[in-house]
Amino acid sequence: MDGGKLWLKALAVGLIASAFPLLIFGCKNNTSTTNPTAHDATWPDKPGPKVVVSFAPLYCFVANVAGEDAVVKNVMTSRGPHDFDPTEADMKLVTKADLFFIIGLGLDDKQGDKMKTGSGNKNLKLVELGESESLKTHLLKGVSNQPGHEGHDHGDKDPHLWLSPDHAVKLVNLIRDELKAADPAHAAGYESRAAAYVLKLNALKTYGLEKFKDKKDRRLVSFHDSLAYFSKAFNLEVSGVLTKHPGQEPDAKEMKQLIKVCTGPPQVRLITTEPQYSTSTSGQALQKELAAKGVASAELVEFDPLETVRPEDLTLDWYEKKMRENLDKLAEKMK
Ligand SMILES: [Zn+2]
Structure with missing residues (x-):
């Protein structure tokens, strides 16, 4: 390349840098906190561990513990763990990573295995948090796997651990231990940031309990079978599930069964919907049927299971913010 072209190149880089200073310099100083572009x-x-997580709540848990000592990247955005299929670009993301956190329990382990194998990274440690020994006695079955309900796509245990602040604390502690083992020189930092984040998760639980404290009717139908841990944490009761797989509308037989459950006694009047499936009509259909059968106050309430995220929204406090929104919306409709 001759001197003239170099000069032109320098000018172009300078122009771009001055036009987009945040893009070039802002992100560099802040890799673990904003826009972990998949x-x-x-x-x-x-230096420090390079960490990948499968989807958004895990990003918040890991990034809060990692601080500036490790870099964290998130894989799934608009498609969540129930239907995500990793591309070549996703596999590339883990080629240089040290740690890859997933939930497991039949939720995101297929994608995790595929990404690890596809990346050819033999040094990558794939951590299936939900399969950890310390969680074994704290796992719960989903509603569909309890007596009287029919089959289900997650296997035996509900994998939606992140929807309970109590289980989130257990996940954060596991993440802390993995980061300490990968980077012992910064163990104290991981310890103190994990402890600080656990306080925030405890505050989230207190917030929810306070919201629900005067509620007498704590029953609901959930859009997909994801609320075993959430309902345990906040003393709610999931009486039925609308879609066997997120987005898979109930058939006539399943609808009939739900109507039977919800007309009681006791009656069930709250039906959750999910923003990811805003075109789903089964919730409205159930609400109408219930209203016609005497559950006059049957209502829909939006609950985001936090399985998808817009990359630009994924900040360190995204999990807490979205959970508070869920708690607010439910408490508003609950009696
Ligand atoms: Zn789910």
């Missing part, structure tokens, strides 16, 4: 497989040139 398809950017480049890692900053700094």
Whole structure:
């Protein structure tokens, strides 16, 4: 390249840098806190563990514990763990990673295995948090796996651990221990940040309990079978499930069974919907049927299971914010 072209190149880089200073410099200083863009497989040139997580709540848990000592990237955005299929670009993301956190329990383990194998990274440690020994006695069955209900796609245990602040604390402690083992020189930092984040999760639980404290009727139908841990944490009761797989509308027989459950006694009047499936009509259909059969106050309430995220929204406090929104919306409709 001759001197003239170099000069032109320098000018172009300078112009771009001055036009988009945040894009170039802002992100560099802040890699673990903002826009963990899934398809950017480049890692900053700094020491410390390179960590990938399967989906958004895990990003918040890991990034809060990692601080500036590790870099964290998130894989899934608009498609969640029930139907995500990793691309070449996703696999590339883990080629240089040290740790890959997933939930497991039949939720995201297929994608995790596929990404690890596809990346050819033999040094990658794939951590299936939900399969950890310390969680074994704290796992619950989903509603569909309890007596009187029919089959279900998750296997035996509900994998939606992150929807309970109590279980979130257990996940954060497991993440802390993995980061300490991967980077013992910064153990004290991981310890103190995990402890600080656990306080926030405890505050989230207190917030929810306070919201529900005067509620007498704590029953609901959930859009997909995801609320075993959430309902345990906040003393709610999931009486039925609308869709066997998220987005898979109930058939006539399942609808009939739900109507039977909800007309009681006791009656069940709250039906959750999910923003990811806003075009689903089964919730409205059930609400109408219930209203016609005497459950006059049957209502729909939106609950986000936090399985998808817009990359630009994924900040350190995203999990807490979205959980508070869920708690607010439910408490508003609950009696
Ligand atoms: Zn789910």
